[in-house]
Amino acid sequence: MHKLLNDSPGEEIMLLGNESIARGAIEAGVAFATTYPGTPSSEISLNLFQMSQETDLYFEYSTNEKVALEVAAASAIAGVRTMCMMKHVGLNVAADPLMTLAYVGIKGGLVILTADDPYMFSSQNEQDNRYYGKLSGLPVLEPSSVQEAKEMTKYAFELSEKVGEPVILRTTTRINHSSAFVSLGDMKKRETKGEFKRDPFKYVTVPAVARNLHVKLLENLDKTLAISEDCEENFIEGDGKFGVICNGVSYLYVSDAIKDLDLKGKIKILRIGLSNPLPGKMIKQFVGSCDKVLIVEEGEPFMEEAVKAFAQEEGIIIPIAGKSEQLFSRLYEYNPGLVREKMASFFGFDYTPATNIDSSKFPEIPQRPPNLCSGCSHRATFYELQAAAREMDIIVPTDIGCYTLGFLPPLNTGDLVICMGASISSACGFSEVTDKKVVPIIGDSTFFHSGITGLVNAVFNNHNLTLIILENGITAMTGHQPHPGVDMDELNFKGYNRISVEKVVRSLGIEHVTLIKPFKVKKSIEQIKEALAFKGVSVIISQEPCAIMLKNLKTRKLRPFKITDKCNNTRDCINSIACPSFFIEDDKVNIDPTTCVGCAVCAQICPENAIVPLKN
Amino acid sequence: METNRLIIVAVGGQGNLLASKVLAEAALLSDTPMRMSEIHGKAQRGGIVESSIVFGDAASPLITDGEADVLLGFEPSETLRALPRCSKNTKIITNIAPLPPFTVAIGLGVYPDIEEMKKIIRQETASLMAFDAMKLAKEAGSPLTMNIVLLGALLKAKGVAFTKGKMEEAIKRVTKPAFTEMNLKAFNLGFAVEA
Numbered sequence: 001m002h003k004l005l006n007d008s009p010g011e012e013i014m015l016l017g018n019e020s021i022a023r024g025a026i027e028a029g030v031a032f033a034t035t036y037p038g039t040p041s042s043e044i045s046l047n048l049f050q051m052s053q054e055t056d057l058y059f060e061y062s063t064n065e066k067v068a069l070e071v072a073a074a075s076a077i078a079g080v081r082t083m084c085m086m087k088h089v090g091l092n093v094a095a096d097p098l099m100t101l102a103y104v105g106i107k108g109g110l111v112i113l114t115a116d117d118p119y120m121f122s123s124q125n126e127q128d129n130r131y132y133g134k135l136s137g138l139p140v141l142e143p144s145s146v147q148e149a150k151e152m153t154k155y156a157f158e159l160s161e162k163v164g165e166p167v168i169l170r171t172t173t174r175i176n177h178s179s180a181f182v183s184l185g186d187m188k189k190r191e192t193k194g195e196f197k198r199d200p201f202k203y204v205t206v207p208a209v210a211r212n213l214h215v216k217l218l219e220n221l222d223k224t225l226a227i228s229e230d231c232e233e234n235f236i237e238g239d240g241k242f243g244v245i246c247n248g249v250s251y252l253y254v255s256d257a258i259k260d261l262d263l264k265g266k267i268k269i270l271r272i273g274l275s276n277p278l279p280g281k282m283i284k285q286f287v288g289s290c291d292k293v294l295i296v297e298e299g300e301p302f303m304e305e306a307v308k309a310f311a312q313e314e315g316i317i318i319p320i321a322g323k324s325e326q327l328f329s330r331l332y333e334y335n336p337g338l339v340r341e342k343m344a345s346f347f348g349f350d351y352t353p354a355t356n357i358d359s360s361k362f363p364e365i366p367q368r369p370p371n372l373c374s375g376c377s378h379r380a381t382f383y384e385l386q387a388a389a390r391e392m393d394i395i396v397p398t399d400i401g402c403y404t405l406g407f408l409p410p411l412n413t414g415d416l417v418i419c420m421g422a423s424i425s426s427a428c429g430f431s432e433v434t435d436k437k438v439v440p441i442i443g444d445s446t447f448f449h450s451g452i453t454g455l456v457n458a459v460f461n462n463h464n465l466t467l468i469i470l471e472n473g474i475t476a477m478t479g480h481q482p483h484p485g486v487d488m489d490e491l492n493f494k495g496y497n498r499i500s501v502e503k504v505v506r507s508l509g510i511e512h513v514t515l516i517k518p519f520k521v522k523k524s525i526e527q528i529k530e531a532l533a534f535k536g537v538s539v540i541i542s543q544e545p546c547a548i549m550l551k552n553l554k555t556r557k558l559r560p561f562k563i564t565d566k567c568n569n570t571r572d573c574i575n576s577i578a579c580p581s582f583f584i585e586d587d588k589v590n591i592d593p594t595t596c597v598g599c600a601v602c603a604q605i606c607p608e609n610a611i612v613p614l615k616n
Numbered sequence: 617m618e619t620n621r622l623i624i625v626a627v628g629g630q631g632n633l634l635a636s637k638v639l640a641e642a643a644l645l646s647d648t649p650m651r652m653s654e655i656h657g658k659a660q661r662g663g664i665v666e667s668s669i670v671f672g673d674a675a676s677p678l679i680t681d682g683e684a685d686v687l688l689g690f691e692p693s694e695t696l697r698a699l700p701r702c703s704k705n706t707k708i709i710t711n712i713a714p715l716p717p718f719t720v721a722i723g724l725g726v727y728p729d730i731e732e733m734k735k736i737i738r739q740e741t742a743s744l745m746a747f748d749a750m751k752l753a754k755e756a757g758s759p760l761t762m763n764i765v766l767l768g769a770l771l772k773a774k775g776v777a778f779t780k781g782k783m784e785e786a787i788k789r790v791t792k793p794a795f796t797e798m799n800l801k802a803f804n805l806g807f808a809v810e811a
Contacts, residue, residue: 252675337680356682366725368717370663
C-alpha cells in the first residue's frame with residue numbers, strides 16, 4: 001500500500017512537503033487530478049499518480065498546463081473534487097483558462113497548486129504567482145510549514161466549494177522540498193462521478209454572459225474577503241508595540257528570530273495565510289496598534305504595497321517597510337539569519353551576526369555543474385551537430401529539459417532559452433532577421449507540450465530552419481514522467497495510446513524529415529549535414545531512449561568500455577564530449593566501468609581506436 | 617531543547633538522502649523535533665546535493681551561512697566549498713576519498729591537494745575529523761555503504777545527540793533488510809574512527 005494511503009489517523013510520519021500536500025488532497029477526498037510535471041511541484045503528482053494505480057482516484061499527466069487546467073476545470077464544474085498541479089511558470093501557460101474559469105466558477109472544489117521557486121533552484125525565473133490571485137480574482141492560500149501544507153490543502157478544497165471558485169495554493173521550494181513530521185488525519189471518501197447540467201447562460205462566456213459573470217466573480221471575491229478577515233489562516237501572535245507581517249516560510253524565520261533575539265513581548269506577528277484578498281480590516285487594526293511595522297515576504301512587495309495603502313486609508317502615519325536597499329530584497333530566497341539581522345536593525349535591537357569562514361583565500365575549487373549523464377544520447381547528438389556545422393555559423397535556440405545543459409563546454413550547444421516551446425518559435429524570428437542557419441533543439445515532452453504550434457508556424461510562414469527533436473521517450477529532467485510519445489506498455493501501464501513524433505511531423509507536410517540514431521556517429525553527422533543544407537523547414541528526429549530510464553528498467557545490458565595501450569593521450573574523447581565516466585589517473589584517461597553504459601560514442605571519436613569493450 | 621544545525625554536502629549518487637532518512641528515523645525514535653530541507657533535482661546529473669537538518673526547538677528548516685553547528689562532508693572538495701556555511705566553532709566530519717568533478721577531467725579546474733585541504737579546514741575550525749570513508753565502506757562490503765560509515769563517524773564526533781542504540785535501530789528500520797547487516801558493520805566501522 002502507498003504510504004500516503006495509511007489509514008491510521010493521529011500517526012506521525014516524516015513527509016516531504018510535496019507528500020504532505022498530496023496526503024492533504026487525499027484526506028480531502030480528491031477524486032481527479034491533472035498536471036504537467038515541473039520542479040519543485042513534481043513529487044505531488046508522482047505520489048497522486050502512484051496512488052491512482054491502487055485506488056479509484058483519476059490522475060493524468062496532461063500535455064501541458066493549459067490542457068491540465070482545462071481538463072480539471074470540467075471535472076470541478078461537474079462537481080468532482082479536483083486538483084491541478086504545476087510549477088510557477090506553468091501557470092503562465094494555464095493563465096488563459098485560469099482567467100475565464102474564474103468567471104465561470106466551479107461546483108466541486110478545485111485546487112490549483114503553483115510551486116514558486118525563489119532563487120531559481122531549477123527554474124528560468126522567480127516570478128511571484130500571488131499576483132495571479134489578484135489578476136484573476138481568485139483566493140490564494142500560502143502554507144508556512146510542511147504540516148500546514150497538508151492542512152491548508154484540505155482547507156483549500158472547502159474554501160473553493162464555499163465560494164464557488166478555484167483556489168490557488170501557492171508554495172515555494174522551501175515548502176515543497178522540506179521534510180518534517182506530519183500528523184495524519186482522516187481520509188474523506190472520494191466521489192468520483194459528477195454531473196453536468198446544461199446552463200448556457202452560466203457557462204457559455206459570450207460577452208453578454210461574461211458581463212454578468214464578472215459581477216458574480218466580484219461577489220465571490222467579497223465572500224472570500226469576509227472569510228479572509230475571520231479565518232484561522234490569518235492570525236495574530238504575540239504582543240508588543242512592534243509588528244511584523246509575514247507569509248509562507250518567512251513566518252518560520254520571523255518566529256525563530258523573535259526567540260533567538262529574545263524579543264517576546266516586544267514584537268507581534270500577523271501571519272497571512274490567505275493572501276488574496278488580504279484582510280484589510282485586520283491589517284488596519286494590526287498596523288494601528290503598532291509603532292513600526294516590517295513586512296517580511298520573499299518575492300515582490302505584494303503585501304507591502306497593500307499594507308501601505310490600508311494605512312493611508314486609515315490615516316496611520318508610522319514607519320512601514322519591507323523592500324529597500326537597507327532591508328529586504330526582491331531577489332532570491334530569505335533565510336533565518338537574514339531575517340534576524342533585518343528585524344534587529346529595523347526595530348533597533350542589538351545583534352551581531354555569526355561570522356562565517358572567509359573562503360576568499362582558499363585554493364580554487366573546481367566547479368561541479370550538473371552534467372549530462374554517462375551514455376546520454378543528447379551528448380552524442382550535440383557532438384554530431386557541432387561536427388556537421390563546423391564550417392557554418394549557426395544559432396541554436398534550445399528549450400527546457402536535461403538537454404539545456406548542452407550549453408556548457410565542451411558541447412557549447414544552446415544559445416537562447418526563454419520558456420517551454422520557445423526554441424522553435426524564436427528560431428522562426430532569427431531565421432528572418434539574421435542570415436545564419438538556425439537550428440532549434442527541443443525534447444519530445446516539450447515538443448508535445450508547446451513545440452507543435454511553433455513548428456506549424458514555421459511551416460506555414462516558410463521559415464528556414466532545421467529543427468532537432470530529441471526523442472528519448474520520457475520527460476527526463478523532472479524525474480521520468482510519461483508524455484504522449486511514451487510507450488506506456490513498456491512501462492507496464494495499460495490503457496494509453498502512443499503518439500508518434502515522426503507521424504506528427506510528417507503530417508504537417510514537412511518534406512525533409514530525417515531519423516537519426518545518435519550512437520552511430522559518422523552516419524548521423526552526414527545526415528545532419530544534409531538536413532542543414534536544405535532550404536526551408538527540415539526536421540531531424542534523434543531517437544535513443546534516456547540512459548537513466550534504461551538503467552532503471554534494466555532492459556539493456558550494460559557493456560562498459562575501456563581504454564587500451566593504443567591511447568596516445570590526444571584526449572579527443574574528453575575534449576569533445578566530456579562524458580562523466582572519464583577520469584584522469586596518472587595523466588592518462590580512464591573509463592569508470594561502473595558508470596559507463598557502453599554507448600560507444602567515444603570509441604567512434606577516438607583517432608587511435610584505443611577505446612574498446614571491456615569484455616570482448 | 618538545544619538546537620543543533622547540521623549540513624550534509626554530497627555529490628549526486630553518494631546516498632545522502634538515505635543518510636538523512638536514517639537521521640529522521642533516529643529523531644523520531646528519540647522524540648527529537650527535526651526539520652530538513654533538501655535541494656533536489658540535480659542529483660542524478662552529477663551536481664551537488666545539500667541537506668540542511670535542524671534538530672531541536674527551531675521552526676526554520678534552513679541554515680544560514682556561518683550558523684551550521686556540524687558539517688558532514690561526503691566528498692573533500694565539497695566540504696571545502698561548504699566552509700562558508702560554517703563558523704570557527706563548527707564541527708567538521710569529512711570523507712577524504714575524492715570524487716573529482718568532470719570539469720577537472722576536461723581541464724577547466726584543478727582538484728585541490730587533500731593534505732592542503734585538511735590543513736585549511738584545521739586552521740579555520742574547531743574540530744576536524746577527516747578519514748577515508750570509502751575504504752571503510754569497501755571493508756564493510758560495498759562502496760554504497762559509505763553514507764552509513766559517515767553516520768557512524770558523525771555520532772562518534774558527537775555531531776548528533778542520539779544514542780548508538782537508537783541510530784542502529786534507525787538503520788535497521790530504514791535500510792533494505794538484505795543490506796542491514798552490511799550497513800550496521802559500516803556504521804560501526806565509522807563509529808570506531810578516532811574523533
